[in-house]
Amino acid sequence: MKEETVNRLQQISEQNLIDIEQAKEQGRSVIGFYCLYSPIEMAVAVNAIPVPLCGTRNDPIPTAEESLPRNLCPLIKSSYGYGVSDTCPYFRASDIIIGDTTCDGKKKMFELMAHFKPTHILELPQSQNNPMAIDFWRAEIENFKSVIEETTGTDIDDDKLRAAIKLMNRVRKARKALMDVNKVKPAPMKGSELLEILFRVGFMAEKEHGILLMEELTSAALNSTLHDDEAPKRSAKRILLTGVPVGLGSDKIIHIVEQLGSDIVAFENCSGYKQAFIVDEDKDPIEALAEQYLATPCSVMSPNEGRFALLKEMVEEFSIDGVIDLTWQGCHTYNIEAYLVDQMLQETFGITSLHLETDYSESDTEQLKVRIEAYLEML
Numbered sequence: 140m141k142e143e144t145v146n147r148l149q150q151i152s153e154q155n156l157i158d159i160e161q162a163k164e165q166g167r168s169v170i171g172f173y174c175l176y177s178p179i180e181m182a183v184a185v186n187a188i189p190v191p192l193c194g195t196r197n198d199p200i201p202t203a204e205e206s207l208p209r210n211l212c213p214l215i216k217s218s219y220g221y222g223v224s225d226t227c228p229y230f231r232a233s234d235i236i237i238g239d240t241t242c243d244g245k246k247k248m249f250e251l252m253a254h255f256k257p258t259h260i261l262e263l264p265q266s267q268n269n270p271m272a273i274d275f276w277r278a279e280i281e282n283f284k285s286v287i288e289e290t291t292g293t294d295i296d297d298d299k300l301r302a303a304i305k306l307m308n309r310v311r312k313a314r315k316a317l318m319d320v321n322k323v324k325p326a327p328m329k330g331s332e333l334l335e336i337l338f339r340v341g342f343m344a345e346k347e348h349g350i351l352l353m354e355e356l357t358s359a360a361l362n363s364t365l366h367d368d369e370a371p372k373r374s375a376k377r378i379l380l381t382g383v384p385v386g387l388g389s390d391k392i393i394h395i396v397e398q399l400g401s402d403i404v405a406f407e408n409c410s411g412y413k414q415a416f417i418v419d420e421d422k423d424p425i426e427a428l429a430e431q432y433l434a435t436p437c438s439v440m441s442p443n444e445g446r447f448a449l450l451k452e453m454v455e456e457f458s459i460d461g462v463i464d465l466t467w468q469g470c471h472t473y474n475i476e477a478y479l480v481d482q483m484l485q486e487t488f489g490i491t492s493l494h495l496e497t498d499y500s501e502s503d504t505e506q507l508k509v510r511i512e513a514y515l516e517m518l
């Protein structure tokens with residue numbers, strides 16, 4: 140990316156923190172979210188600022204390990220470490236944090252977190268197919284609405300919720316349009332660039348500003364003005380990254396792939412395409428939110444059929460050569476599902492995936508490089 144774009148993205152992050160502080164002084168609430176299953180629209184409906192809180196850096200992990208087991212998923216330890224050490228300004232600014240009973244590690248971590256931060260946990264069904272699941276989840280969403288109303292002192296009616304759904308649909312459409320730029324061959328954006336944009340925009344307090352920025356960068360990427368020179372003409376293998384979420388600081392796999400001359404052109408995980416859904420704007424808003432959010436294709440669901448459908452669609456649409464399936468150490472659900480992912484890819488596309496299990500540290504970088512290099516050569 141052009142240096143001015145990189146600097147601008149960094150400035151946006153700094154400005155965003157100032158904006159959040161000012162907004163708080165003016166009485167706006169900040170709601171911290173940990174997972175894709177909680178409808179962000181509930182915060183948007185009361186003009187609160189939603190912030191994503193999943194930890195993506197290694198720095199706070201030693202502090203977390205003073206209370207949490209060392210063999211826990213690094214995402215959980217990083218998230219907890221930021222909170223307990225009070226080193227994340229977004230966590231500090233949050234009036235309440237919202238979690239879901241997704242995996243065992245995360246839900247038990249929230250119990251500890253509740254000792255130093257107001258916390259609300261949505262009880263997430265473990266299956267999307269059980270007919271009772273949607274009724275139960277709908278009741279959880281209703282209750283979540285009451286929690287947000289109580290926290291912010293603002294009522295949420297259907298009109299506010301519909302307006303929030305419309306706005307968040309526009310955000311998700313803009314994110315998807317940006318990600319879809321890489322359907323072009325060769326991919327106009329490196330995976331690291333795409334991730335940086337998506338990651339930083341995710342923290343922007345004003346959703347309209349985020350939409351404008353993504354639209355601008357989408358058009359720059361399509362018109363080859365995102366870089367000083369032409370879009371990188373690489374003899375790249377087109378790789379899809381699936382599995383656990385990644386962010387700035389937990390992106391070593393992406394950098395290794397790029398160092399080896401290939402590209403992650405698409406992210407199926409919840410940092411990427413899992414967020415590319417649209418909530419029905421015509422239905423009862425609570426029902427629409429309950430249905431769409433419960434359909435999130437994460438491995439905490441059993442079975443998780445939606446992930447396989449999404450992968451099939453993406454492998455075709457992004458002309459994928461190879462798939463890297465990433466698991467954070469201690470993440471049993473993604474670790475186990477890797478077998479089924481590989482099986483499906485082999486049967487459907489004749490593609491063997493590369494399953495990698497790692498953490499946020501750099502200690503295994505060389506080993507990962509060897510495995511990724513061998514995989515890319517094999518493709």
Ligand code: SF4
Binds near residue numbers: 176
């Ligand atoms: S991977 Fe699953 S559990 Fe983890 S944040 Fe994403 S949707 Fe939530």
Ligand code: SF4
Binds near residue numbers: 241243245439467
């Ligand atoms: S990566 Fe796996 S273990 Fe870690 S928080 Fe997400 S679902 Fe849980």
